[in-house]
Amino acid sequence: MKDQEFRNKVKRIYLGVTLFFGLLVIGAGALIYKLAYPSFLSFDDVKQIETYREVEDLDKIENGIHLATGFKDDVGLQTVIVSCTPCHSAKLVTQNRANKEGWVSIIRWMQETQNLWDLGKNESVIVNYLAKNYAPEEKGRRVNLEDIEWYDLEK
Numbered sequence: 001m002k003d004q005e006f007r008n009k010v011k012r013i014y015l016g017v018t019l020f021f022g023l024l025v026i027g028a029g030a031l032i033y034k035l036a037y038p039s040f041l042s043f044d045d046v047k048q049i050e051t052y053r054e055v056e057d058l059d060k061i062e063n064g065i066h067l068a069t070g071f072k073d074d075v076g077l078q079t080v081i082v083s084c085t086p087c088h089s090a091k092l093v094t095q096n097r098a099n100k101e102g103w104v105s106i107i108r109w110m111q112e113t114q115n116l117w118d119l120g121k122n123e124s125v126i127v128n129y130l131a132k133n134y135a136p137e138e139k140g141r142r143v144n145l146e147d148i149e150w151y152d153l154e155k
């Protein structure tokens with residue numbers, strides 16, 4: 001009788017140990033699978049799709065504006081994007097206004113102080129694009145008022 005009880009006990013312990021190691025193996029398997037395929041059991045799939053869409057839209061131009069950078073669409077756009085956005089935002093460029101000499105001097109300043117490389121043949125393409133699309137606004141100030149009928153303030 002005692003012998004039987006002992007055997008049952010051993011069986012139960014054996015079953016428990018087997019179950020424990022079984023779960024351990026399954027858990028380790030899932031972990032390794034997760035390491036190999038990081039998307040396994042993660043819930044940010046939606047985010048990944050959105051990131052992909054943004055990349056897809058990089059060339060999109062709407063109403064004459066290149067959406068990803070804000071640059072105006074014109075001859076030389078791609079050259080300007082490639083040359084002028086690696087270090088800073090395109091906004092820094094588009095919020096400035098200058099004529100050809102002005103743009104050349106901004107470029108020289110960056111070459112002398114900010115490690116901007118020699119732009120070679122692209123420089124004239126870039127300067128033409130900038131001077132045409134980001135020229136100084138001639139009517140920056142409102143036009144002077146003319147032909148005004150002044151009147152005396154009553155005392």
Ligand code: HEC
Nearest residue numbers: 083084085086087088092093096106110114115116117126
């Ligand atoms: C090698 C890096 C680099 C590249 C490439 C570069 N810039 Fe810059 N640029 C800078 C740095 C650095 C500044 C200063 C940023 C700041 O002040 O925060 C700057 C500032 C400017 C400014 C503002 C100047 C001012 O007076 O405030 C303009 C405009 C500009 N860059 C235009 C351009 C244009 C146009 C191109 C393409 C031909 C270009 N950048 C390419 C590094 C670069």
